[in-house]
Amino acid sequence: MKHQGRQVWVDGALVGTADSLRALKELLHKAGWDGLDEVDVAELPIIEWYGGGPEVWAPGADHWPPAGLLRQTESG
DSSP, X not given: OOOSSEEEEETTEEEEEESSHXXXXXXXXXXXXXXXXXXHHHHOTTSXXXXXXXXXXXXXXXXXXOHHHHHHHHHO
């Protein structure tokens, strides 16, 4: 079964899947990014969006990390 939404990675660790800016804000809060609102999350330059910008939450959005990068990271 495919997850709805987008994978969220913080400091190289998968922290969950978000299906909205609000859900992303909550995942970031749990990861220690306090005090953000949905506008902050959508506009912060430190957040990298793959498969579309902050308005894209459909299944099939590109997942991070790409498979090749994951294999390289796992193998050292």
